[in-house]
Amino acid sequence: MEVTAWMSLHHAMNAQDRRPLSRATLRRIGRFARPHRRMLAAFLVFSVLMAVLAVATPVLAGRVVDAIVDGSGTGTVVWLAVVIAVLALAEGALGLANRWLSSRLGEGLILQLRTTVFDHVQRMPVAFFTRTRTGALVSRLNNDVIGAQRAFSDTLSGVVSNLVTLLLTFAVMVGISWQITLLALVLLPVFVLPARRMGRKLARLQREAAAHDAAMSTQMTERFSAPGATLVKLFGRPARESAEFAARAGRVRDIGVRAAMVQHVFVTALTVVSALALALVYGLGGFFSLRGQLDAGAVVSLALLLTRLYAPLTALASARVEVMSALVSFERVFEVLDLEPLVAERETAGTVPDGPAAVEFDAVSFAYPSADKVSLASLEEVASLDTRGGVQVLHEVSFRAEPGQMVALVGSSGAGKSTIAQLLPRLYDADEGAVRLGGVDVRDLTFESIRETLGMVTQDGHLFHESIRENLLLARPEATEDDLWDVLRRARLDTLIASLPDGLETIVGERGYRLSGGERQRLTIARLLLNRPRVVILDEATAHLDSTSEAAVQEALGEALEGRTAVVIAHRLSTVRAADLILVIEAGRIVERGTHDDLLALNGRYAELHRTQFDQRPTSETPLEPVG
């Protein structure tokens, strides 16, 4: 892996280490927990009860020993034994109930966080997805949500029950013999101080492992998609990809081994220290007992209690670190939730008026938003985000497509044609000026109304890795079988699909990779037809096709354009000859406008494009420009 990428990863992780956990975060976690407060209360009460039971048994065991030593009769001994048995059963039952409660709490929280993050990410503008690395985002939805749940159910509840157990045990021990208790605890600092350091070390190791896991999942999601894998096969260096992956996976293994060893040293030290303390209790207790200052039963109680004291103590010693590192997961989730979608629906948003709809651009200027407005450094896996504003891509673009008219956009690659198209469905919002649909500013329309009114075929007709039927139904879930075949016929796909062994149930492969370019494009046109939009946008819908495919797609497009308001971006001028209005776009400006004949007569840029396309090779197959 490249050095820079390592360094940026490192930066991102360090930045996270230093950031203090704010009160605001804690308050927010509280808000997340609020719907579960009854369960949480029950959980806490049960934890306290369990701690009481845990202390009661050693005390009763001491009583048994005393009863034996005193010779106070079999009745007492049996009775005490029965109580101990009942307590053991009760402890088991409470433990089950508590486990159920904490699972319900934890899983409920996972559900809540997951659905909230999913809904939020879905509302993010396209700009966010053009920057974010999918793997990093998915990892945040999985690993961090689970980390947050752990903070909530395991660590926080562990702290509560450990604290209660510790205080009760300590109080009872002091009640029996404060001298012995104090002496038994002398060894504590020897143990707790290194324990805290080890806890911190563990947290650091775990965080590093999490970062590597996220990076590996990014690499996998990017490389193991049909286009990604194709690219690696054509240009990539599989050996290097493997080496990079292996290096990361190897580091995760090393961390795993380190973490296991640190943990084991920790547990061993704990066992040794508590065994030493136990020896101290036996020695001192025995001494006091022989001198008649302490009952034999008290010594047994103390010894049993002590074994229950060190575990919560050590857990608490490292709890701060654990809680902190687990809360970091919450922060990482909140960080995503806090990213306001730049393109959002207004509360007052309405719908496009019924009837034929016009499209209007009114002095629209636009620059692609800078990274810090739409994205998170940690999701792009860079140390800091680009704050420079984008270069202005559109300059005061104004035009109008009357209902039923077709407006064509032509011009060199990179002129801004696709950008104009993307402003209509609000994939981005204009910076200045207004884009209107049916006379209403698109920013005052609901997304649903825009989706109903507008149909768009993009340059790379995207399909989901599902069946043809499911891909079509995306546009209109309630469509009938007849509707589907009708649009397939109009998109000139019916015979092909009828001839497939699985027909409509054929899986198209990831991003439609199992269909040819022309078939894929016609399927996206069928999908558009199913939605019956009043306005269609075609962004170089035929750019990638050979002339046979193009003929079929052209026929399909003819159906799509029939009686609709249309904005057509075409690199083949033959397609736009019939347009009511042709706009020539260069460097984000409309440099010429008029009909085909007007523009030829003008003898400007359009005439030039026309000449290069038709004069050199008088077929309609010569592309005007490189695809893009």
Ligand SMILES: Nc1ncnc2c1ncn2[C@@H]1O[C@H](COP(=O)(O)OP(=O)(O)O)[C@@H](O)[C@H]1O
């Ligand atoms: N998502 C994006 N972020 C930043 N700049 C972009 C983005 N998409 C396109 N651009 C830039 O905007 C300009 C216009 O692009 P585009 O509208 O796609 O051109 P056309 O469709 O006419 O070929 C180009 O300079 C391109 O590099």
Ligand SMILES: [Mg+2]
């Ligand atoms: Mg384009």
